[in-house]
């Protein structure tokens with residue numbers, strides 16, 4: 099299988115779909131001539147021209163709203179948020195229009211729209227440029243929210259997203275654009291609402307999404323050295339949500355640790371913990387552990403930022419507590 | 425923190441208020457009534473900004489500075505000119521290209537560099553970094569990272585100044601890219617409206633450096649006369665050449681006074697040029713040619729000032745070299761200080777999230 103970076107996998111998904119379907123266009127800030135701040139759209143403008151790779155002014159509310167209009171009128175736009183931090187400027191359009199117009203039009207319109215860009219922190223961008231928004235967007239019925247972490251998944255889920263007739267919030271792991279992995283040749287899709295068992299194990303279930311999944315794989319190695327077989331689940335999709343994979347795993351391991359970069363209150367982890375106690379209460383041997391970001395806006399200084407996000411040690415400790423080995 | 429300051433806002437403002445008296449030998453600043461000492465201080469300030477930014481860029485490349493880093497190289501005359509009109513009680517607010525504003529308002533090079541290095545001795549304790557410099561004691565209300573997001577804040581601060589009758593004005597800096605954002609249009613409308621009743625002493629300083637990241641003005645709007653956008657909100661405006669310090673000084677003096685006296689907003693579109701990349705990570709610069717940058721370099725504001733000072737006999741080469749050497753030492757000291765400073769203590773992680781106590 100060919101090996102490519104997360105960035106290349108994403109670009110190839112968009113390029114292939116643009117080739118296949120003329121209604122697909124992409125718009126955003128500096129995605130054309132500049133090549134994209136993270137070079138995800140690099141050279142697409144040479145291939146598809148400025149009517150399909152549309153450089154916009156810095157006006158997230160305006161161009162996101164315009165993309166919603168394009169989608170309602172028969173196109174399939176992809177919006178690049180230079181980073182998801184700037185999507186707050188477009189929240190009114192995303193929440194008030196994209197998420198609901200199908201419902202309040204009695205099903206007369208559809209919004210086949212993908213909004214994509216890097217999400218999450220870890221590179222010292224400090225408070226205004228560091229957010230992990232899975233739960234925020236996951237809250238609104240009408241939106242689908244995904245968070246792929248491997249090059250394979252980012253390609254398959256992008257193709258799925260472009261073809262989906264609904265607005266998709268596509269949260270990329272910004273810190274992982276350069277990571278490599280195997281990606282099958284030709285077109286393939288990864289369905290939404292299906293979690294991935296990234297590593298099988300029998301003793302404790304570790305659950306995350308986005309770049310924290312890679313951290314869990316390392317933690318699983320550490321635990322293995324200690325004789326603990328951890329199962330690692332990559333949620334991949336926040337809404338729709340794969341309840342079954344989580345519940346089945348917990349039925350097997352009887353213990354679960356949920357890890358997320360985002361804040362703990364009202365978070366994805368809260369939902370996972372609630373789900374497990376609803377559906378697998380009798381199977382649990384320990385309370386579900388949650389490891390989350392510190393309840394502060396993201397700091398700049400390296401040492402503070404490291405302290406603000408979950409560490410491998412914190413996860414190992416949480417797993418040990420769940421195993422009563424703490 | 426107070427111990428690391430080399431001058432307070434008050435002292436800085438007093439120093440500026442003393443800038444009167446005729447220039448010697450009918451020198452460069454004669455029509456502005458500036459003496460040689462003041463003119464050389466401008467040279468020093470512009471040089472300090474330049475060398476500071478160059479040192480920051482090196483720090484970024486060495487991995488000592490993280491996150492984003494936006495440099496002010498090429499735009500020095502803008503902040504030097506307008507902040508010369510800063511008086512105690514005025515407010516200054518800008519976006520993320522904010523190092524110069526802090527340095528000019530009295531933050532020390534040490535504490536600014538330490539902030540960039542993410543150290544506990546930094547201007548905001550290492551919590552904000554390059555994009556979020558604040559020095560409220562000296563009039564600087566930030567340092568914001570979301571394009572356009574700070575513009576309404578500036579208008580609100582100006583309202584507060586009028587409401588409290590402080591006699592202060594707000595200098596509100598923003599870029600050519602930010603003017604297409606809804607926050608600008610909503611805030612400018614408010615400012616025009618409130619200004620009608622003398623309730624908005626806000627000077628909009630539009631730093632048109634020709635690009636919003638990689639997007640030139642012509643590629644961002646069909647209405648490229650940017651300051652004309654203020655017409656929609658009944659805010660009067662003018663343009664100024666931002667590479668020519670004397671033009672900026674003259675404009676700043678008049679416009680700040682006008683805003684201060686009237687309580688009404690006014691806007692200046694400053695034509696300037698970003699000689700450095702957008703951010704330290706903008707290495708391709710596909711959106712502009714080397715020739716264009718070389719052409720702009722011919723009007724490097726520091727070189728222009730230097731030429732004027734020499735021409736008018738305000739200084740000779742030796743004097744200017746001595747100033748550069750002195751500033752170089754100051755910047756080197758700031759880097760050493762930043763490098764050697766301790767990281768912020770971990771307890772700082774959870775402080776400053778909420779303010780304590782009831783509103784007074």
Ligand SMILES: Cc1ncc(C[n+]2csc(CCOP(=O)(O)OP(=O)(O)O)c2C)c(N)n1
Pocket residue numbers: 127156158180184187521569570571572598599600601602603633635636637698702
């Ligand atoms: C709302 C928002 N969108 C996008 C960005 C990313 N971004 C940072 S600076 C910048 C360009 C801004 O240009 P301008 O206002 O002209 O200021 P300059 O950088 O030229 O000083 C962009 C697009 C951002 N910070 N905020």
Ligand SMILES: [Mg+2]
Pocket residue numbers: 599600601631632633634635636637
């Ligand atoms: Mg600009």
